[in-house]
Amino acid sequence: MEKKIETVCVQGGYTPKNGEARQIPIYQSTTFKYDTSEDMGKLFDLEASGYFYSRLQNPTCDYVAQKICELEGGAAAMLTSSGQAANFYAVFNIATAGDHVISSSTIYGGTYNLFAVTMKKMGVEFTFLSPDCTEEELNAAFRPNTKAVFGETIANPALAVLDIEKFAKAAHAHGVPLIIDNTFPTPINCRPFLYGADIVTHSTTKYMDGHGSQVGGCIVDSGAFDWMAHADKYPGLTTPDDSYHGVVYAERFGKAAFITKATAQLMRDFGSSPSPQNAFLLNLGLESLHVRMARHCENALAVATFLQDHPNVAWVTYPSLEGNKYYDLAKKYLQNGSCGVVSFGVKGGRKAAEAFMKRLQVFAIETHVADARSCCLHPASATHRQMNDEELVAAGVSPDLVRLSCGLESKEDLIRDLDQALRG
């Protein structure tokens, strides 16, 4: 029976057999026992699927990956120990030294640093383009060695909404896949595969967990990209891997080729493995994701609407707020709502924003977002404090900017807290 997304949140990924545990069991074991060396040898040759060492795969983690795979409507998925590891593996699985990748410029700061600094040192070159670029600008950025296009459905913290179809069309016209970081909307609010994305990544640390209890990531492959049709671009998937007796991933594993390669090579060698305990905690979050996302969005829209009319507020950015630059894109891609994050400017600049933050009683000062508990950050006095006002503006972070992450508390309390802190 085909199940709705709410049912998948609760029951997806794991179906116990007669008499087995109802909740996903935690396989807190590094290794798995076999009766013969031949049995185990087949696993090392990728001839049989099974578990032998939890750095590569663990049953608890795979049940949870399977649930996220079903939520996104994908073909195969894997968990990683963080969102950073998910984005690194997703890109490095197909782009290595000498290759080029096109990325939206408004992406999470950690991902920007990974691409622009660390992966650059590894020989992968990135071109960063505004998500609002024209199709001509986008098409002009491709080179013969371009291997992927990357963007975030809703950018953290810029809250720009990506025109996924525009990016997918350009990527496919040049024979490369589109990778989408879908952390902020989660599959409850957007399923990027429906719009042509090929691979989706997540920081499960955010809404998927939703309780600030584990750091994790996930990669989901739609299985739709035809690696063999672009075999010259992707030798890692379409030519023999000597470390597994010459297996050709795209031939042997079909729609699971991308995830199998990332597991067999990148997890084996880099080991950003999630712990089974963390996968279990993540699954508790996933069970209520559909209920929580609706409330996060309801609270954020109420807060954004309130701030918009407040005399001590200079400006408000929230994609689902009428009049926002991305309102039309949000209506198309985020029909159920966008996310719980709202940014706004406090009238009076940096000093006024700092004073406002000190007076808050319900919102806590944290670098985190997407948690059950409301929190906020003033980048000019925290993450970006080394910068002067001019440098901040150049970085797209104005000195008065406050980022709110609306949690699951009463929206009346959130609004009252913001009001008293703004009035001082």
Ligand SMILES: *Cc1c(COP(=O)(O)O)cnc(C)c1O
């Ligand atoms: C937080 C975040 C990441 C990084 O994830 P971690 O789990 O912190 O490693 C990547 N992308 C987006 C959009 C994020 O918000």
